Each structure stands twice: as structure tokens, then as C-alpha cells.
Amino acid sequence: MRPSTLRYYIGESLAGIRRSTSLMSLGTIIASFLVLGMLGLVFINIYHISQFIESRVEIRAFLKDGLSASDIRGLQSRLSAVPGVKRVSFISRDEGLKRLKAQLQDKRFLLDVMEENPLPDAFDIELKDPRNVKSIAATISRMPGVDEVNYGQGFAETLFTTTRFILIVSMGLFAIIASLVVFIIGNAVRLSIFARRREIEIMKLVGATDWFVRWPFLLEGIMIGVAGAGLSCAVLVVLYQTCLDYVGSGMPFLPLVSDPFVIAATCLALLFAGAVMGATASWVFMKRHLRV
Amino acid sequence: MIRLHGVSKIYPNRVAALVNVNLNVERGEFVFLVGPSGAGKTTFLRLLMRHILPTSGHIIVDGRNICRLRQWEVPYYRRRVGMVFQDFKLLPAKTVYENVAFALRVTETPPSEIRRRVPEVLRLVGLQDRAKAHPADLSGGEQQRVSIARAIVNRPDILLADELTGNLDPDTSWGIMDLMQEINRMGTTIIMATHNMSIVNRMKKRVVEIDCGRVVRDEDGGGYRGEA
Ligand SMILES: Nc1ncnc2c1ncn2[C@@H]1O[C@H](COP(=O)(O)OP(=O)(O)OP(=O)(O)O)[C@@H](O)[C@H]1O
Ligand SMILES: [Mg+2]
Numbered sequence: 001m002r003p004s005t006l007r008y009y010i011g012e013s014l015a016g017i018r019r020s021t022s023l024m025s026l027g028t029i030i031a032s033f034l035v036l037g038m039l040g041l042v043f044i045n046i047y048h049i050s051q052f053i054e055s056r057v058e059i060r061a062f063l064k065d066g067l068s069a070s071d072i073r074g075l076q077s078r079l080s081a082v083p084g085v086k087r088v089s090f091i092s093r094d095e096g097l098k099r100l101k102a103q104l105q106d107k108r109f110l111l112d113v114m115e116e117n118p119l120p121d122a123f124d125i126e127l128k129d130p131r132n133v134k135s136i137a138a139t140i141s142r143m144p145g146v147d148e149v150n151y152g153q154g155f156a157e158t159l160f161t162t163t164r165f166i167l168i169v170s171m172g173l174f175a176i177i178a179s180l181v182v183f184i185i186g187n188a189v190r191l192s193i194f195a196r197r198r199e200i201e202i203m204k205l206v207g208a209t210d211w212f213v214r215w216p217f218l219l220e221g222i223m224i225g226v227a228g229a230g231l232s233c234a235v236l237v238v239l240y241q242t243c244l245d246y247v248g249s250g251m252p253f254l255p256l257v258s259d260p261f262v263i264a265a266t267c268l269a270l271l272f273a274g275a276v277m278g279a280t281a282s283w284v285f286m287k288r289h290l291r292v
Numbered sequence: 293m294i295r296l297h298g299v300s301k302i303y304p305n306r307v308a309a310l311v312n313v314n315l316n317v318e319r320g321e322f323v324f325l326v327g328p329s330g331a332g333k334t335t336f337l338r339l340l341m342r343h344i345l346p347t348s349g350h351i352i353v354d355g356r357n358i359c360r361l362r363q364w365e366v367p368y369y370r371r372r373v374g375m376v377f378q379d380f381k382l383l384p385a386k387t388v389y390e391n392v393a394f395a396l397r398v399t400e401t402p403p404s405e406i407r408r409r410v411p412e413v414l415r416l417v418g419l420q421d422r423a424k425a426h427p428a429d430l431s432g433g434e435q436q437r438v439s440i441a442r443a444i445v446n447r448p449d450i451l452l453a454d455e456l457t458g459n460l461d462p463d464t465s466w467g468i469m470d471l472m473q474e475i476n477r478m479g480t481t482i483i484m485a486t487h488n489m490s491i492v493n494r495m496k497k498r499v500v501e502i503d504c505g506r507v508v509r510d511e512d513g514g515g516y517r518g519e520a
Contacts, residue, residue: 198381207368208398
């Protein structure tokens with residue numbers, strides 16, 4: 001392609017954008033991509049948190065008081081034999097207290113008021129697949145010598161179903177928003193085609209190729225898509241940083257994704273989506289309104 | 293160069309605009325296409341432009357059946373055929389220069405070539421001083437000359453002209469006819485549809501008369517009306 005031709009395409013596309021893209025439609029496109037980006041980040045974070053929690057899902061089985069050392073050893077081997085169990089480790093009540101203190105850090109005074117260690121002996125049971133936690137916990141709770149099991153009952157399951165629910169809702173929302181964006185961009189392209197219909201007619205009569213006629217409109221759609229996505233990225237990054245700061249100070253235990261690479265990848269994905277949606281929009285509306 | 297074999301054109305509204313037309317035109321010829329309004333002259337020219345396809349028959353240009361051109365070949369064919377339209381088809385927002393350059397730009401001619409050829413062709417049609425004017429600021433004859441300039445700037449082998457001297461006074465018409473003869477002398481084949489009796493009568497060129505879609509006369513050096 002000649003540089004002069006490329007310059008022509010870009011010039012025409014920009015003229016088309018200036019003529020047929022209102023601030024209103026650009027604003028809608030930016031808002032749409034912003035929602036898509038937020039959706040993406042929410043999803044990435046939920047996935048991250050669920051991975052984080054899954055890797056930590058384990059069953060703690062508290063033992064009855066007064067078991068002998070051999071009872072404990074026997075129970076340990078029976079626990080290890082349960083299908084789906086990866087590792088079983090014994091946590092003596094003293095060890096348990098030490099860990100609790102470490103977790104509580106500056107709130108350890110809560111424990112200092114107690115005169116005696118309130119914790120029983122326990123086993124920590126790691127699982128091969130955290131999804132089986134409920135049934136394995138049930139099996140273990142029925143074993144003799146086990147007083148009580150704790151695995152954050154219900155929390156893990158809720159997390160799994162929530163993740164799936166959010167995924168499905170996100171996909172639905174994505175489809176709706178993508179069609180909205182395609183429609184808005186397509187409409188701008190349609191207006192451009194309409195504004196230039198005389199030129200197009202003459203171009204074809206003097207021997208311009210179909211692709212020569214099409215390129216400016218295709219580029220126009222892509223440019224609007226990428227510009228909308230780009231502007232929304234800028235807003236998204238600022239918003240997310242604010243969110244990270246807020247969560248960081250208010251809820252430090254929530255492991256949000258702050259990896260700049262992940263955020264950059266999200267922005268790139270948005271830009272790419274913008275280009276694809278813009279191209280799709282131009283193409284679909286050109287098929288209907290540009291008779292070549 | 294141009295051969296029509298049994299060409300008919302029936303529009304979707306069942307109007308038979310051309311019926312079984314057979315015609316040969318050689319390279320470098322100057323042909324007048326005459327006939328009453330609605331006879332099918334514009335239809336004839338649009339077929340040669342490959343703007344529309346015939347309902348039946350073949351149109352062979354330089355050995356190729358232009359009805360069988362692939363979609364992508366059509367633009368390249370059209371670059372070899374210049375057309376001056378009955379309604380000029382100039383772009384009102386562009387200047388004279390830009391209107392003429394447009395035909396070169398959209399066919400991806402190098403900019404240096406465009407800068408060379410447009411002034412040259414504007415000089416040929418006598419509009420070098422009006423290059424920056426917009427079509428609305430030109431007289432009918434001047435607009436027509438812009439349209440001619442745009443049609444020939446691509447150096448087509450064939451120039452089709454529809455109703456070239458439609459609304460022009462006799463002097464302006466003769467000016468334009470001199471221009472057409474000069475273009476013809478440079479080797480361009482010209483087919484010109486017209487109602488202008490005095491021009492046809494005085495130019496003594498080949499005359500093809502169409503009536504109700506049929507060729508009713510084909511006479512070298514003929515007049516607007518046949519002897520009969
Ligand atoms: N696009 C079209 N659709 C349907 N009918 C058409 C179309 N174009 C032309 N016709 C009909 O075909 C016939 C020939 O039209 P054409 O324009 O070829 O005539 P013409 O010889 O150029 O007339 P004029 O001298 O008035 O320009 C007319 O009856 C016209 O109504
Ligand atoms: Mg006509």
C-alpha cells in the first residue's frame with residue numbers, strides 16, 4: 001500500500017469520526033468498556049481469591065480430651081487412609097495456641113486474659129481436591145476420637161457457586177454490552193456511509209476497488225472502538241488503584257490482584273475487544289449499507 | 293475494439309430499454325448515439341461502463357466479455373473507460389482541482405503523478421484559472437468541462453459522453469466539441485449520446501440511431517435524421 005493511500009484512509013476515517021460520532025455515543029462506548037473492564041477485574045479477583053482460599057481449604061479435626069498417644073497415632077493413620085486426603089498433620093494444643101497468637105498479632109491480648117489454653121489437640125487435614133471438602137469432613141466427623149470438624153462450613157461451597165454464577169452473569173452482560181457497542185459504532189459508520197454516498201458512487205464509477213471504498217469505514221469503526229476502549233482503560237486504572245488503596249487500608253486480609261502485569265493485560269484485552277467490536281460493527285453495517 | 297452481440301436490457305420494471313443490439317466500434321472511432329428521449333442511449337452507455345449487466349447477449353471489449361468480469365476486475369476495467377455523466381456527478385464540497393484529482397486518488401495514482409496530470413488536463417479543457425473554484429460557482433459549460441477533465445485524466449481508451457451539450461448555448465457547445473475532437477485525435481475512442489442536431493449534422497461522424505431500444509440506423513458521416 002502506498003503511504004499516500006494509507007494517509008488517505010486515515011484522513012477519511014478521521015473525517016468520518018468527526019462528522020458522525022457524537023460525544024454522547026463516544027461516552028456510551030467508554031462507559032460500556034468501563035463496565036466490561038470492571039467485570040473483567042471483578043472476575044479476575046474472584047478467581048484469585050477463590051484460588052487463594054482453595055489452596056487453604058483444609059479440615060481441622062479437634063480431638064476429644066483424654067486420648068492416649070497410641071489412640072492419636074491410630075487415628076492419624078486412619079485419617080490418612082480416607083480417600084481424597086493428601087496430608088494429615090498433628091497440631092498439639094500448645095502448637096495450636098502458638099499459631100493462633102501469631103495470627104492474632106496485635107490482638108493477642110485477647111488470649112492473655114485466659115489463664116489456661118482453651119484449645120484441644122487437633123489434626124490438620126489437607127485435601128487433594130478442595131471441592132470434596134464437605135463429604136470428607138462428614139466422614140471424618142463420624143470417626144471415633146474426633147470431637148468436632150471445622151472447615152469453614154458452607155463458605156467454600158458458597159464460593160464455588162458464587163464464582164460460577166458470576167461467570168455466567170458476566171458472560172451474559174458481556175454479550176449485551178458488546179452488542180450495544182457494536183450497534184453504536186455501526187450506527188456511526190452508517191452515518192458516515194450515508195454522508196459520503198455521492199462520493200462512494202463516483203469512486204466506484206471511476207474505478208476505485210471495493211477495498212479502497214471499504215477501508216476508511218473499517219478503520220473508522222476500529223478507531224472508535226480502540227479510542228473508546230483506551231479512554232475507558234485510563235478511567236479503569238484510576239478507579240482500580242483507588243479501590244486497591246481503599247481495600248488495602250480497610251480490609252487488608254482480602255487478597256486483591258495488584259500485579260501491574262495483570263492490570264496491563266486487562267487493558268490490552270479491552271483495547272483488543274474494542275478493535276474487534278469496531279471492525280465487526282463496520283463490517284456488519286457495511287454489508288447492509290455499502291453496495292459495492 | 294467494442295463488439296455487442298444480441299444485447300438486450302430489460303429493467304426489473306419490465307421496460308425493454310435495449311432489444312437485440314449488434315454493433316462494432318473500432319479503436320479511435322467517434323460515434324454519435326442519437327434517438328428520442330427514452331430510446332435507450334443512457335442504458336447503452338451504462339452497459340459499456342459495466343455499470344449494469346445486459347439481460348442477454350455479450351459485450352466484448354478488447355477481446356474480453358465484460359459481463360463475465362470478476363467482481364475485483366470491474367474497477368480495473370472502469371479505469372479504461374471514462375464517462376461524462378448526463379448530470380456531471382461533481383462533488384460540491386470539492387474544488388475543481390480536487391474533483392479531477394479525485395479520480396486519480398481513488399485509483400491509487402502516485403501523488404507526484406496527480407500533481408503533474410491534473411493541471412495538464414485542466415489546461416486542456418481551459419479551466420486552469422478556475423482550479424480553486426467550487427462546482428456551484430461555475431457555469432453549466434464549465435461544470436461540463438470539469439466532468440470531461442475527470443473522465444479523461446485517467447487516460448482512458450474509451451470515452452463515453454452522455455448528453456454532452458444538453459443545456460449549452462451553441463458557442464459553448466462548439467467549444468466542447470472541439471475539445472472532444474482533440475481528445476479523439478489523441479487516440480481515444482468516443483461514443484457520445486446527444487440530441488444536438490446541428491452538431492451531429494455538421495461533424496459528419498458515424499451516427500447510430502436508436503429508437504425504442506433498437507438500432508434503426510448506422511451510418512458513416514450521417515446526419516441527425518436519416519435520409520429516408
Ligand atoms: N434504472 C432504470 N430502471 C427502470 N427503467 C429504466 C431505468 N433506467 C432507464 N429506464 C427506462 O429505460 C428506457 C431507456 O432509458 P434511457 O435512460 O436509456 O433513455 P435515453 O435514451 O438515455 O433517454 P434521454 O435521451 O431522455 O436521456 C426508458 O423507458 C426508461 O424509463
Ligand atoms: Mg439519457
